[in-house]
Amino acid sequence: MTGLPILEISGLHKSYGAVRAVDDVSLHVNRGEICGLIGPNGSGKSTFFDCATGLSKPNAGAVKLDGQDITGWSLNRIAREGRMLRSFQKTVVFSALDVEENLVIAGQMFTFPDLWSTFGIGAMARARVEALRERAREFIKIAGLWDVRHQPAGKLSGGQQKLIQFASMLMPEPKLILLDEPMAGINPKLIERVVESIRFANEKFGVSFLVIEHNIDVVTDICERIVVLDQGRKLAEGTPDEIVRNPAVREAYLGG
Amino acid sequence: MSPNDLSLPAPRRDLRLPFGAALAVAACLAPLFLGNYALHAIIIALIFLLPAHGLNLLVGYTGLLSLAQAAFFGIGAYTSGLMAVRFGTPFYLNFLAAGLLAAAIALPLGIPALRLRATSFVMCTLGFVIIGQAIAKNWISLTRGDMGLSGIPKPYFALGPASFTISGTTSFYYLVLVIAVMATLAAYLIVRSAAGRNMVAIRENETLAESVGIPTWRYKLVVFMISAAFAGLGGSVYAHYLTVVSPLTFQMYYSTTMLIIVLGGGAGTISGVVFGSLLFVGLSEALRVAPEVRMIAYGFCLLALVFWFPKGFAPLIDRFWSFLRERK
Numbered sequence: 001m002t003g004l005p006i007l008e009i010s011g012l013h014k015s016y017g018a019v020r021a022v023d024d025v026s027l028h029v030n031r032g033e034i035c036g037l038i039g040p041n042g043s044g045k046s047t048f049f050d051c052a053t054g055l056s057k058p059n060a061g062a063v064k065l066d067g068q069d070i071t072g073w074s075l076n077r078i079a080r081e082g083r084m085l086r087s088f089q090k091t092v093v094f095s096a097l098d099v100e101e102n103l104v105i106a107g108q109m110f111t112f113p114d115l116w117s118t119f120g121i122g123a124m125a126r127a128r129v130e131a132l133r134e135r136a137r138e139f140i141k142i143a144g145l146w147d148v149r150h151q152p153a154g155k156l157s158g159g160q161q162k163l164i165q166f167a168s169m170l171m172p173e174p175k176l177i178l179l180d181e182p183m184a185g186i187n188p189k190l191i192e193r194v195v196e197s198i199r200f201a202n203e204k205f206g207v208s209f210l211v212i213e214h215n216i217d218v219v220t221d222i223c224e225r226i227v228v229l230d231q232g233r234k235l236a237e238g239t240p241d242e243i244v245r246n247p248a249v250r251e252a253y254l255g256g
Numbered sequence: 257m258s259p260n261d262l263s264l265p266a267p268r269r270d271l272r273l274p275f276g277a278a279l280a281v282a283a284c285l286a287p288l289f290l291g292n293y294a295l296h297a298i299i300i301a302l303i304f305l306l307p308a309h310g311l312n313l314l315v316g317y318t319g320l321l322s323l324a325q326a327a328f329f330g331i332g333a334y335t336s337g338l339m340a341v342r343f344g345t346p347f348y349l350n351f352l353a354a355g356l357l358a359a360a361i362a363l364p365l366g367i368p369a370l371r372l373r374a375t376s377f378v379m380c381t382l383g384f385v386i387i388g389q390a391i392a393k394n395w396i397s398l399t400r401g402d403m404g405l406s407g408i409p410k411p412y413f414a415l416g417p418a419s420f421t422i423s424g425t426t427s428f429y430y431l432v433l434v435i436a437v438m439a440t441l442a443a444y445l446i447v448r449s450a451a452g453r454n455m456v457a458i459r460e461n462e463t464l465a466e467s468v469g470i471p472t473w474r475y476k477l478v479v480f481m482i483s484a485a486f487a488g489l490g491g492s493v494y495a496h497y498l499t500v501v502s503p504l505t506f507q508m509y510y511s512t513t514m515l516i517i518v519l520g521g522g523a524g525t526i527s528g529v530v531f532g533s534l535l536f537v538g539l540s541e542a543l544r545v546a547p548e549v550r551m552i553a554y555g556f557c558l559l560a561l562v563f564w565f566p567k568g569f570a571p572l573i574d575r576f577w578s579f580l581r582e583r584k
Contacts, residue, residue, distance in 0.1 A: 074466070076469050092464045094457055094460040105457045109454075109469035109471075115474055115475065121445045129450055171468075
């Protein structure tokens with residue numbers, strides 16, 4: 001792994017009143033890496049994600065994506081210009097829209113150069129949407145959602161919605177994807193599918209990942225490196241083996 | 257799509273095109289069969305269709321409930337009326353100016369208002385109507401206050417050496433029909449564009465829309481301006497039709513009428529709004545046969561509507577449409 005890390009976060013702070021949700025956390029993700037972020041409930045993982053992706057503003061700290069300082073950028077700008085995409089803990093899809101529309105929407109702001117061009121009605125605009133539709137159909141096939149592609153996404157099972165969400169994040173050729181508990185609430189068979197999808201995107205498209213996950217088996221299986229948070233602070237960092245053997249980590253999980 | 261489709265015995269005849277053609281012919285021939293009063297009712301309905309299309313982009317597609325349409329309708333009416341009375345400019349200039357000015361005023365109003373959460377935003381838009389009316393009443397040197405502007409000329413076109421005036425109800429009907437068709441086409445093109453898809457995404461889930469790179473705030477502002485432009489254009493036609501404008505053009509009743517057209521017709525559909533404007537303005541006019549109970553009856557009709565057709569008439573129109581496509 002040469003070169004700069006794809007994502008470099010330094011000294012991130014976030015407080016809610018007197019509560020220090022994230023307290024001086026630094027973390028980096030190397031190019032092409034799948035990095036895990038674990039910690040007991042309330043350890044600040046999700047707050048950390050929200051601050052890193054522009055959903056909420058950190059009190060202090062810097063976020064660098066691919067060498068560019070993106071601190072203070074909004075969620076939509078980080079996605080659009082930084083090509084850093086994120087999922088949400090509670091799976092969300094555009095419920096009333098069918099699967100194909102969900103994916104087309106996920107790609108639009110990356111195909112059209114600006115807001116005004118999206119109002120276009122000419123051949124160019126139509127060709128852009130058609131190209132997105134083609135790409136969407138490919139991903140729909142890969143995700144095994146072909147038969148339900150014209151059904152409203154909200155009518156599908158939780159697992160299928162997870163796959164839609166994952167496929168949506170691949171639409172814009174992302175550099176980095178942040179997943180917030182991708183395995184929560186899905187059955188073991190689907191866990192395998194999601195793990196495969198992550199590996200597929202990582203190997204085929206070179207997407208780097210930062211994954212929050214409680215399922216320790218999955219994390220140690222797919223991640224090359226794991227960062228542990230506890231009570232808003234970074235507790236440990238290392239390879240899966242090191243983390244599993246680390247007594248402080250064991251205590252945080254079992255003693256907390 | 258599947259190869260089986262090819263082996264179907266005979267394709268069912270698609271009746272949508274003939275139906276559309278029949279509708280167009282009926283619209284063109286309407287003045288031959290309708291009395292002046294019925295024609296007047298349709299003209300009013302078609303004028304209200306413009307702000308309703310604008311409101312539909314906002315409420316039906318982007319998910320922002322606004323009561324400000326009457327404010328922009330009034331701004332358009334006054335802009336057009338003042339230009340015609342003071343400068344004697346031709347109709348199309350007044351018409352365009354009304355739309356542009358309404359959109360321009362929507363920009364500084366939208367910037368603070370759209371930062372508010374849903375219910376606060378609604379209250380804020382209600383305030384715009386009240387402020388608009390107060391300005392129209394009190395800026396007497398410009399608007400002549402409660403006396404209003406009278407003597408606004410009927411639409412007058414000047415193209416090179418030729419000029420003509422649209423004076424009769426029938427010719428006005430054709431003018432409004434052309435404008436309404438163009439507005440409907442414009443609304444249709446907007447919602448079918450990539451921007452229309454992004455608007456729906458914002459309505460469905462704003463945070464998710466943000467997370468796929470959609471600048472939701474800027475979209476809301478642009479749609480708010482477009483919706484104001486539609487209202488301003490409607491106000492312009494209204495001023496030239498009635499030939500008077502008064503502070504009462506800024507009234508909540510108009511905002512609620514537009515909202516009833518959109519929600520009752522079918523928010524988030526173009527055909528529903530066209531149907532809604534004809535139905536609700538028509539209904540309100542038809543009930544004039546019993547003036548004492550008119551508003552009560554109108555109210556009961558609305559109650560019946562929300563009980564039996566909570567999604568407006570859009571689902572019915574959809575079913576009718578698919579019936580035309582493939583009769584069983």
